[in-house]
Amino acid sequence: MMKVLMFGWEFPPHISGGLGTACYGLTRGLAGLKDVEVLFVIPKAFGDEDQSTIRLIGANKIPVACKEIVFEGKEKKMDSLEVQSEIIPYVNEEEFWNLKSKRYAAKTQFVKTDEGMKIDFSGTYGPNLMEEIKNYALVAEIIAKENNFDLIHAHDWLAYPAGIAAKNISGKPLVIHVHATDFDRSGGNVNPTVYAVEREGMEAADKIISVSNFTRKAIIEKYGIPPQKITTVYNAVEPVSADQKPLFKKGVNEKVVTFLGRITMQKGPEYFIESAYLVLKKMDNVRFVMAGSGDKMNEMVSRVAQLGMAEKFHFTGFLKSGDVYHMLQMTDVFVMPSVSEPFGIVPLEAMQADVPVIISNQSGVSEILNHAIKIDFWDTYAMADSIFGLLNYPALAGFLKKSGKKEVGGLTWHHSAKQVLEVYQNLLNM
Amino acid sequence: MKSICLFFQVHQPFRHRRYRFFDIGNDHYYYDDYANETILRKVAEKSYLPTNKLLLKLIKKMKGQFKVAFSITGVALEQFELYAPEVIKSFQDLAQTGCVEFLSETYSHSLPSLKNKAIFEQQVKLHDQLIFELFGQQPQVFRNTEMIYSDEIGARVYQMGYKGILTEGARHILGWKSPNFLYVNALNPRMKVLMRNFKLSDDISFRFSNSNWSEYPLTAEKFTGWLNKLDPKEEVVNLFLSYESLGERQPRESGIFEFMEHWVHNVVNSDTLKFATPSHVLEELQPISAVSVLHPISWADEERDLTAWLGNEMQKEAFEKLYKLSSRMERCSDSELNKDWNYLQASDHFYYMSTKFFSDGEVHSYFNPFDSPYEAFINFMNVLSDFKIRLNAMVPHEEEDQELAALHKIIDEKDKKIKKMEAELQRLRKSKLQQKPAAKRR
Numbered sequence: 001m002m003k004v005l006m007f008g009w010e011f012p013p014h015i016s017g018g019l020g021t022a023c024y025g026l027t028r029g030l031a032g033l034k035d036v037e038v039l040f041v042i043p044k045a046f047g048d049e050d051q052s053t054i055r056l057i058g059a060n061k062i063p064v065a066c067k068e069i070v071f072e073g074k075e076k077k078m079d080s081l082e083v084q085s086e087i088i089p090y091v092n093e094e095e096f097w098n099l100k101s102k103r104y105a106a107k108t109q110f111v112k113t114d115e116g117m118k119i120d121f122s123g124t125y126g127p128n129l130m131e132e133i134k135n136y137a138l139v140a141e142i143i144a145k146e147n148n149f150d151l152i153h154a155h156d157w158l159a160y161p162a163g164i165a166a167k168n169i170s171g172k173p174l175v176i177h178v179h180a181t182d183f184d185r186s187g188g189n190v191n192p193t194v195y196a197v198e199r200e201g202m203e204a205a206d207k208i209i210s211v212s213n214f215t216r217k218a219i220i221e222k223y224g225i226p227p228q229k230i231t232t233v234y235n236a237v238e239p240v241s242a243d244q245k246p247l248f249k250k251g252v253n254e255k256v257v258t259f260l261g262r263i264t265m266q267k268g269p270e271y272f273i274e275s276a277y278l279v280l281k282k283m284d285n286v287r288f289v290m291a292g293s294g295d296k297m298n299e300m301v302s303r304v305a306q307l308g309m310a311e312k313f314h315f316t317g318f319l320k321s322g323d324v325y326h327m328l329q330m331t332d333v334f335v336m337p338s339v340s341e342p343f344g345i346v347p348l349e350a351m352q353a354d355v356p357v358i359i360s361n362q363s364g365v366s367e368i369l370n371h372a373i374k375i376d377f378w379d380t381y382a383m384a385d386s387i388f389g390l391l392n393y394p395a396l397a398g399f400l401k402k403s404g405k406k407e408v409g410g411l412t413w414h415h416s417a418k419q420v421l422e423v424y425q426n427l428l429n430m
Numbered sequence: 431m432k433s434i435c436l437f438f439q440v441h442q443p444f445r446h447r448r449y450r451f452f453d454i455g456n457d458h459y460y461y462d463d464y465a466n467e468t469i470l471r472k473v474a475e476k477s478y479l480p481t482n483k484l485l486l487k488l489i490k491k492m493k494g495q496f497k498v499a500f501s502i503t504g505v506a507l508e509q510f511e512l513y514a515p516e517v518i519k520s521f522q523d524l525a526q527t528g529c530v531e532f533l534s535e536t537y538s539h540s541l542p543s544l545k546n547k548a549i550f551e552q553q554v555k556l557h558d559q560l561i562f563e564l565f566g567q568q569p570q571v572f573r574n575t576e577m578i579y580s581d582e583i584g585a586r587v588y589q590m591g592y593k594g595i596l597t598e599g600a601r602h603i604l605g606w607k608s609p610n611f612l613y614v615n616a617l618n619p620r621m622k623v624l625m626r627n628f629k630l631s632d633d634i635s636f637r638f639s640n641s642n643w644s645e646y647p648l649t650a651e652k653f654t655g656w657l658n659k660l661d662p663k664e665e666v667v668n669l670f671l672s673y674e675s676l677g678e679r680q681p682r683e684s685g686i687f688e689f690m691e692h693w694v695h696n697v698v699n700s701d702t703l704k705f706a707t708p709s710h711v712l713e714e715l716q717p718i719s720a721v722s723v724l725h726p727i728s729w730a731d732e733e734r735d736l737t738a739w740l741g742n743e744m745q746k747e748a749f750e751k752l753y754k755l756s757s758r759m760e761r762c763s764d765s766e767l768n769k770d771w772n773y774l775q776a777s778d779h780f781y782y783m784s785t786k787f788f789s790d791g792e793v794h795s796y797f798n799p800f801d802s803p804y805e806a807f808i809n810f811m812n813v814l815s816d817f818k819i820r821l822n823a824m825v826p827h828e829e830e831d832q833e834l835a836a837l838h839k840i841i842d843e844k845d846k847k848i849k850k851m852e853a854e855l856q857r858l859r860k861s862k863l864q865q866k867p868a869a870k871r872r
Contacts, residue, residue, distance in 0.1 A: 373802065381450055388808075388812075399744050
């Protein structure tokens with residue numbers, strides 16, 4: 001029985017982005033395989049997480065008995081970490097706005113523990129993020145000491161320090177799983193602190209799993225990691241169960257074209273707007289929806305107003321997961337014009353909901369999908385043409401719905417988990 | 431004496447440019463002139479011209495012992511006229527030797543044989559006219575687009591006046607039977623059917639330069655040896671190739687031209703083999719049995735069926751929507767529209783929409799100017815939408831449109847009448863003015 005100690009940052013239902021969903025899917029996939037057991041660690045366990053297939057512990061539940069010693073040891077490595085809210089990834093939309101409206105002074109904090117000697121983690125992406133990452137690593141050492149395992153698997157940069165700490169104390173091999181790099185999140189303006197954490201993780205790792213070849217290439221080129229160290233394992237989707245699919249009718253007798261995601265530079269919302277403008281010039285019975293929120297939202301709202309199409313272009317704000325399903329069910333065409341997308345799981349969810357999708361070539365998911373229309377994110381003419389085609393030529397939408405659903409049905413976590421297991425096995429046999 | 435029936439298909443479509451929906455109703459030019467010209471020039475220089483030169487040399491050298499057949503589509507000939515007129519000249523030189531037979535086919539390398547009898551006949555007639563104009567031959571044998579054939583198509587083609595037809599010696603049709611005999615149509619035994627020997631044909635056109643092939647390298651001696659090893663009772667070996675195979679798919683450096691030259695020598699000098707064109711084969715050989723083809727076959731892909739063109743819903747939709755315009759096109763005399771109509775019908779447009787390449791066929795993507803079948807479909811439908819708008823203006827569809835058009839016509843006529851009358855009035859007034867002083871004088 002192979003035992004895996006896995007570090008993540010979030011776990012359903014307390015998630016704000018694709019990371020938690022992917023971790024959940026992967027651990028479930030692994031649980032379906034023989035000979036693997038996963039102990040999943042997150043900073044804060046709420047207690048209502050689905051633990052039917054894995055054992056989950058929260059770092060906030062671990063008493064830190066030897067805090068001082070470990071803390072000093074870590075301080076050397078981590079003392080350059082400072083909090084800057086702008087660089088915070090996967091930020092929960094609501095929190096993001098709260099953060100933006102306040103100003104936080106960077107301050108040095110010592111590890112705070114409660115009466116039971118436990119560290120109180122928020123488990124979110126708040127202003128004390130760097131502090132939490134540091135503390136998380138600290139607790140990781142304790143967990144690594146107290147548990148038996150064969151290897152360590154850390155998801156994304158927030159958990160890399162925890163993975164490294166566990167590796168240092170146990171001497172077990174470390175796999176890091178790159179769901180995104182800061183180049184994706186920042187649109188090129190990489191935060192040096194985050195970059196340093198990422199790079200340190202990649203260098204310390206014995207093996208790296210990337211979610212696409214797109215990301216793999218970034219790891220090789222931007223972080224200088226030798227290619228043979230990196231294996232691509234694509235994400236998948238959980239099959240939708242019947243009760244998750246309430247039949248929902250849209251209120252308008254018009255076609256709906258949807259953008260769904262954070263309204264940030266990474267997701268390319270402005271290209272969606274320009275394409276919408278082109279389409280609206282030619283046809284009238286269509287509405288465009290931009291669902292989500294983010295730092296570019298105001299800019300987008302004013303651009304829509306400037307183009308004079310506000311009555312046909314709607315902003316929904318942040319959508320909860322249930323509303324996402326509703327939104328997809330009202331949707332005739334889903335567009336993901338991401339500028340830089342390591343994977344991109346939402347198009348797969350759209351395909352599950354019988355929605356034809358248009359995705360950018362600059363997304364990892366475009367590497368595995370055949371039955372999607374692929375365009376370059378900057379090519380608004382091609383994007384508009386594809387939207388128009390899907391809305392006006394029913395045979396195209398029909399074919400994509402049918403074959404897309406079939407295709408997405410084949411992308412299972414079971415399959416991805418098998419590839420991850422292969423990585424484990426190769427690593428342990430080395 | 432076994433006959434070797436060597437046949438080449440020559441076709442180039444007019445490829446569409448990226449035609450966005452913004453262009454619909456605004457811009458009526460659909461073609462990617464740059465791509466069409468570069469591709470045509472490239473293929474002409476690599477394949478058509480050098481091969482024609484070689485064939486002419488061989489025909490002259492063999493003193494009538496070497497014979498070949500071609501079917502050249504109308505759209506290819508139009509492109510030669512535009513971009514490489516010397517290719518037409520070189521085919522004319524070949525035609526003058528008397529050793530080259532030109533077969534009939536559809537003008538646009540199109541698929542109306544599966545859909546619309548009238549359009550099919552019109553396409554064939556148009557093609558044969560052009561062949562007669564350019565090469566002075568009245569085609570006697572028919573070769574349908576991509577070797578598409580069924581009992582029904584064969585019988586219809588007979589009624590159109592052809593004695594024989596070429597098709598694929600598909601394994602699922604022939605079963606244990608050999609393609610190396612002359613067959614007849616199952617519905618009309620007077621219609622002769624020549625079946626392609628796909629193994630030997632593809633040895634040249636696909637495998638010749640493949641160094642992973644167990645028979646690589648293929649020499650003229652080896653190939654002639656295979657022909658001689660066939661059952662002596664077999665009468666004809668039908669080698670039907672795409673003409674680009676010589677020089678383009680199998681490049682000059684592969685030695686394909688030298689192979690051809692030596693192999694032709696070998697056959698001509700052999701006591702057991704000789705060259706024959708399809709018409710000769712029909713005259714000389716007795717058919718041995720009927721071949722029954724209930725569902726259309728073609729020479730494409732492993733399945734040898736129509737799925738490369740009409741395999742998915744998009745292809746079927748585009749095909750349906752295109753030929754829905756048939757009846758109105760018959761009433762349309764506008765030359766520009768008719769030209770576009772011909773180009774639109776090219777089977778290539780449907781081929782680009784095939785989703786088969788996800789599993790099968792580098793061949794599909796190799797010839798495809800589009801990145802995806804979806805893009806191909808959208809582009810074609812955009813073009814078709816614009817074409818429909820133009821056709822509507824010319825030959826109205828809806829009753830209302832018809833009424834409107836009629837009214838427009840009346841208004842136009844009245845306008846003309848008014849102008850005419852105005853002119854008349856003017857003239858009368860003038861003459862009256864001139865007359866007046868005269869009257870005074872009186």
